[in-house]
Amino acid sequence: MSNVPAELKYTKSHEWVSVDGDVATVGITDHAQDLLGDMVFIEVPDVGANFNKGDDCAVVESVKAASDVYSPVSGEIVEVNDDLADAPESVNSDPYQSWLFKIKLSDASELDEMLDANAYSGVAADDSH
């Protein structure tokens, strides 16, 4: 069973979100990294770029395939994790510390539509079978 921390919020497309004030920190879940396999390249968005909820805004490339990462909320990118350029494998070893980007929320009510840990565990379990 993959690790699904209770304090985070989730999307059906396997992003996790941690909210601090009006900034959301975003990464991909343990289940997602396990499905994709060893990460070899991660492309993060540009700081200052604006995205709508559901836009593809980053790419994670594993030995298996390239996968889009979707913005879980609308807003402006305020910070990206440059450490991933030299250490993409940290997404495999520590997916909940290896955030991809931080986005300033333009509509905090979008957070209400996200999944809690319990609901996401159900999504992850369905998709494993």
Next chain:
Amino acid sequence: MGKQTPLYDKHVVMGAKMVDFGGWDMPLRYGSQIEEHHQVRTDAGMFDVSHMSVVDFTGPDTREFLRKIFANNVDRLTTPGKALYTCMLKEDGYVIDDLIVYYMDENWFRVVFNASTHDKDLAWVQEHAKPFSMEIIEPPNMAMIAVQGPNARTKASAVFDEPIRSEITALAPFTAAYFGDLFISRTGYTGEDGFEIILPASQVNDVWRALYGEGVQPIGLGARDSLRLEAGMNLYGSDMDETTSPLESGLGWTVAWDPEGRDFIGRAALEKIRSAGTHKKLVGLILEEKGVLRNHQKVIVNGLDDGEITSGGFSPTLGKSIAFARVPKDVGGSCKVEIRGKQVLATVVKLPFARNGKPV
């Protein structure tokens, strides 16, 4: 659910992620694919390749038949156990499959075909065998394990007692022999030394367990693909198929033009292709920027985007992305590859990318 090899339960118990490959449920990886790759480059790993098709051709006309249906010439095989790599072509010179043929004796040649091409291969050889005094037999309940890596021969032979241990260790490259029920060849698909072992399904779990006991780690199809890519070895269905000839697939060296009188299937068409001049060739690419080369990405040479990546991925040995690409023949030392709408720089190199565990 797909077909299962006799080692299926072992893969599941060992925690493998199973995937469909040519209608078979096969292990993609047991843990980290990159670690599995390094395991083979630096020590020894084993692959379940029981999905491959073992077919025996027997009878007085066997050599004559194989001279006709293979582009390489089985007359190069005169020593029992010796192996030959060849393509099997259609009349139009395009590739039905690539395979290894072993000379057993004058009335018996053994062929190992790919898994995904099994049905069409068998239909093709049966159709063309009709005028020949020869039988085509698929030995039932067979399994196959590949053991590969710099320590593969030492660790694999340790599974056996003397005198077989010494005999296996003494097998020459690209040669095979029977040891009891086990047909062992010094061949592989990784660019490393090692063996491929064809054996009865009833014995494969014991041999797998014994190899594991010697420290030979299980390796999935994911690492098998990155290993063969680094070694510059083609994959049927990606790098060549029924729309490409060996001449534009880096396999011209496998076509035996001499003697001129050998009228193998596809020869006439291939001679026309050769005299007209091929426009494309298969080359190696190393990506010089961030990203990963993937199958079917467009390759831009001299401003034209009519090149294509046939096999791409990440090379653990080089720490960079590498690929095979079919490109215009006049390609220079570099080209561009289109990745998600952006053009990135790649260097054109000769194959292989790696040999004996090291970048070339």
